[in-house]
Amino acid sequence: MRPILYSHPFSSYCQKVLAALYENGTEFDTRMLGPEDPSAYEELCKLWPVKRFPMLVDKGKPVFEATIIIEYLQVHYPGPLKLIPDDPDQAIEVRMLDRVFDNYISTPQQKVVFNALRPEDKRDPYGVEEALNMLDAAYGWLDQRMANREWAAGDTFSLADCAAAPSLFYADWTHEIGERFANVRAYRSRLLARPSFARAVDEARPYRPFFPLGAPDRD
Numbered sequence: 001m002r003p004i005l006y007s008h009p010f011s012s013y014c015q016k017v018l019a020a021l022y023e024n025g026t027e028f029d030t031r032m033l034g035p036e037d038p039s040a041y042e043e044l045c046k047l048w049p050v051k052r053f054p055m056l057v058d059k060g061k062p063v064f065e066a067t068i069i070i071e072y073l074q075v076h077y078p079g080p081l082k083l084i085p086d087d088p089d090q091a092i093e094v095r096m097l098d099r100v101f102d103n104y105i106s107t108p109q110q111k112v113v114f115n116a117l118r119p120e121d122k123r124d125p126y127g128v129e130e131a132l133n134m135l136d137a138a139y140g141w142l143d144q145r146m147a148n149r150e151w152a153a154g155d156t157f158s159l160a161d162c163a164a165a166p167s168l169f170y171a172d173w174t175h176e177i178g179e180r181f182a183n184v185r186a187y188r189s190r191l192l193a194r195p196s197f198a199r200a201v202d203e204a205r206p207y208r209p210f211f212p213l214g215a216p217d218r219d
């Protein structure tokens with residue numbers, strides 16, 4: 001039996017897992033979360049009342065949190081590319097960078113997007129300002145880090161790059177990565193050229209009109 005991914009193609013955290021699955025050619029089935037089939041979302045909510053996706057179900061066991069799904073896949077469905085290295089210190093570096101992309105790029109990026117989806121009288125301009133400041137701080141830190149690197153942690157594509165790809169993809173749409181962050185822009189371009197992530201981005205193209213801030217005409 002193949003693992004089942006509850007997922008939507010336009011979701012950044014789903015794209016993070018899809019990049020990992022495509023990197024290793026892992027076989028899986030999809031339960032597409034969308035209005036076409038409400039039963040998939042009902043199943044997700046039953047198994048994970050927090051109602052966040054992606055969620056993987058394998059042999060009846062739910063696994064949630066994109067990072068943990070990728071960790072789970074490496075243990076139970078290993079492929080040619082180890083996205084978390086065997087060396088403990090290298091693995092710590094990869095996991096640290098994974099946290100940076102989730103917490104300090106994806107989280108503030110989502111904050112700005114969710115704010116735009118709220119009714120006008122429930123919006124939080126101060127929270128948005130804080131989120132934009134955090135994005136700028138993260139871009140600045142990452143720009144220095146990426147000056148002499150191809151991938152975020154170590155010499156090979158890893159879990160950290162799976163996290164970076166959708167984080168930077170959508171963060172740039174939400175709060176453009178300015179020209180002063182040339183190393184981050186170049187890294188984002190490398191991620192977009194990586195076949196696993198390019199495939200996830202292509203699969204999500206039909207949903208671009210739903211981006212609440214208006215998807216820019218690029219990428």
Ligand SMILES: N[C@@H](CCC(=O)N[C@@H](CS)C(=O)NCC(=O)O)C(=O)O
Pocket residue numbers: 011012013014051052053054064065066067102
């Ligand atoms: N910490 C979670 C975050 C997952 C998450 O925020 N997923 C978004 C889609 S990208 C979601 O479930 N949104 C549904 C909602 O906010 O109701 C992870 O790493 O998987």
